Amino acid sequence: MSTQIKSTSDRIIDASFYIILTIVGLLTLFPMYYVFVMSITPLQETVRNGGFVMIPSEVTFSAYQAIFDSPRLPQSLKVTATITVVGTFLNLVFTMLLAYPLSRKQLPGRKICLFLIVFTMVFSGGLIPTYLVVKEFGLLDSIWAMIIPGLISTFNLLITKTFFENLSIEIQEAAKIDGCNDLQTLYLVVLPLSKAIIATIGLFYAVAHWNEFFAGIMYLTSERLYPLQVILRDMLQQPNMSMEMMSQVQGLEAELPPMAIRMAMVVTTTLPILLVYPFVQKYFTKGVMLGAIKG
Template sequence: MSFVLHKTKSDRVIDTFLYIFLTLFGLATLFPIYYVFVMSVTPIEVVLQKGGFVLFPTKITFEGFAAIFASKVLPQALKITVIVTIVGTAFNLIVTALTAYPLSRKQLPGKNIVLFLIVFTMLFSGGLIPLYLTVNATGLMDTIWALLIPGLITAFNVLIMKTFFDNLPDDLEEAAKVDGSGEFTTLFRIILPLSKPIMATLGLFYGVNHWNTYFAGIMYINNQDLKPIQVVLRNMLQAQNVSQELMVQNPALVQQLPPETMKMAAVVVTIVPVIAVYPFLQKYFVKGFLLGSVKG
């Protein structure tokens, strides 16, 4: 026997209002990204003809992208950021899983004390100066490890992953022990394959954080070859001479190119990878976050 739920007139009005509101909100969110892309591919003469505001470009040029990739600085910064994002996210997930899994076991001695110390770090920080002195004393300054080690683990993400592990059936671990599996075998062969939602969710958190890393780049890195892309982008946006800031190998390539076009092209290069990756993780995102936030 099936029941059909009929919506009342007021329900349909509310649904229509919500759809309209969410559509307008989505368009308002996407518009800045669209406008930056349009400005990056629109010739300067078209921009001047339109009074500095172009919504639908009549002509398209990719000279801005050619100019920034012909530079010495931005491709190197992009390379460093990609390495830090991939390697750093992998390290983050491994260390977070190795921390959260023992804390999810009921028989772990002193588990409550460790959890208290983890939560304590979320409420009180050691401060910026001790962090800088620690990085300096450990010899991480001006190395790529300065972009990886200080943020290797996040207390909030540990708690989310621990809660997800808490929701997994205890029978899985007991069956693994009966089969002679050790703790590491149980974690990497059984637990983690069942934890794709939370791994994808936290991987997105860690990955976006690494991609947008700026603070570590200005605090710990003086070597221009190790600067992440966000630091280079900020310097580029504030520079009076963009071609000089980027050390373009062929100045003639940007001689007639307005600085704003190159700046917009650099912004597009910075945001596109994150936007491109998110759709592949979206199906895991909500599920993993909810399962890792609420213990059933």
């Protein structure tokens, strides 16, 4: 078996690419590292270093104690988790139920339905009409206002439809010969073969729900229904909120800078999604490629 020997110029080019990618990776990770470091740095060291600390000599997790002892974070975390779990489940159900029939070329009116669906990617109803629709359906000041209006994403729907079109039609026809109807074929045959696309669009939906921010500001008035991102926004815009959280734990006012509370909140809202990515990464590229390119 022959092996190809790289020339000196090829090795230099490869090394240059690795160096550039390493630098880009470090620049990408540095803001996340700095946010975490500032969340665990005590007040005296922050003051001593002029507010910029790379490697703290002392570590304290009092900022995390403050935000978890506050009633705001547990309640907003509960709301965000509910929106993410329930919303993602409903998103997947309705996206699959719409994408599967649209993937069948014999469906009557298929082209008209696809045109109307794609049309929404170019032109939307607008902010005020959308708000009025949500209001007329009685969804204001309800967590359903952050789930139902975005129940089906056109982008995710088209990716799923194309993925279903690439599946073997012979297997589906064999299921129908065995007596399965369309719903049974979808549930028993198509979905078990679609784990890649389910994981991919499920991740898209989950990240969107976890980062829900605009709908929370638009449709909610009760603070008990605010998701995490709205609480984080209030903390960044209202310094008094950080002081309020510190005051609830005795002694923290002299131990932590207000910035540590905000940084701890940023870490808390970001970490759960970062932990999910490694488990779905193996499906991610496969799902997008199979759903975007018709072979």
